Amino acid sequence: MPQFASIGAGLIGRAWAIVFARSGYPVKLYDLDPAAVDRALGLIDQALADLAGCGLIEQPAAEIRARIQAVASLGEALAGADYVQESASERLDLKQQLYLEMDRLARPEAIFASSTSFIPTSQFSRDVPGRHRCLVAHPVNPPHLIPVVEISPASWTAADVVERTRQIQIQVGQTPVVVRKEIRGFLLNRLQSVLMAEAFRLVDDGYCSIEDLDVCLKDGLGLRWSFMGPYETIDLNAPGGVIDYAARFVNTMLEIDASAESAPRAPSADFFARVNGERRRVLPLAEKDQREAWRDRRLMELLAHKRAMAHKLG
Ligand SMILES: NC(=O)c1ccc[n+]([C@@H]2O[C@H](COP(=O)([O-])OP(=O)(O)OC[C@H]3O[C@@H](n4cnc5c(N)ncnc54)[C@H](O)[C@@H]3O)[C@@H](O)[C@H]2O)c1
Secondary structure (H helix, E strand, O other): OOOEEEEOOOHHHHHHHHHHHHOOOOEEEEOOOHHHHHHHHHHHHHHHHHHHHOOOOOOOHHHHHHOEEEOOOHHHHHOOOOEEEEOOOOOHHHHHHHHHHHHHHOOOOOEEEEOOOOOOHHHHOOOOOOHHHEEEEEEOOOOOOOOEEEEEEOOOOOHHHHHHHHHHHHHOOOEEEEOOOOOOOOOHHHHHHHHHHHHHHHHHOOOOOHHHHHHHHHHHHHHHHOOOOHHHHHHHOOOOOHHHHHHHHHHHHHHHHHOHHHOOOOOOOOHHHHHHHHHHHHOOHHHHHHHHHHHHHHHHHHHHHHHHHHHHHO
16 A cells, blocks of 8 residues: 655645545655644644535545644655655745755655646756656645646656656546646646736726626636536537637637737736725635635535536536
């Protein structure tokens, strides 16, 4: 049975501990800051109770929780670990140092996967003697509710490390995708960046309100996108499939893309102050934690629904 270590017990590291433990595997949880581990354990208990409430875990929460062991040193966390998921703070110098240390302490066969959002494997592992075992396994927050994981190796990452990571992620219930060549932002954040740049522009240039922009996603594109990707979508959006779609729509889309309104530019100076004013009117900062809990409940209900539908409709 593979042994897991989750390094860093913040937002992401604690969620990874849930992912590994709920799949039946023991996981050691470590953070440089002991208070972060204490906080994480409380939040893990809460998340497990919520998952149980939505029927998203098959075993009693206490059984899953018992597989998560908080440890006080990096050496203890790595002892016997086969797969190490690193979710320490997003700083290149910190990660470079941490990987050197992990390489000294862990078994030679152990895989080192980083949750980093933006730092390529070739940067944080460059000087690590065992850099062939390093790669990115980038989750989406929170990974215990959103299954996609972007696996992004460096040119020197061993092919079998990529494949073993893919298999391990499948084993723990995640959905891995492989980024074949290193690129800033991997896949998901590149898609998100393009969409957000357009969302900023459309509101900043006065084409619509913030609320209406959000409606276009949550009551429009997002409905389909929650169970089929854009390529699957376009294949069904023209009677003759994707070739027909290309003939009907792609030139117009390319024209829109090349038009003056689409030229890349930064939002106006007061744009985010204005967005903040409107957002704080509907969601005071004091209620943000509650709203995050609400979001996670909605995600859990959606996941439960997706699972039931996948079973019923394929
Ligand atoms: N927050 C997100 O939405 C998100 C999503 C995907 C990936 N990530 C990535 O996951 C990683 C963690 O992000 P987060 O949001 O959980 O941050 P966070 O600030 O909530 O947690 C980071 C934790 O790392 C600990 N830490 C710092 N240095 C350490 C070390 N040397 N050894 C052990 N622990 C150490 C800190 O004490 C802190 O508790 C980052 O690389 C981030 O880019 C974040």
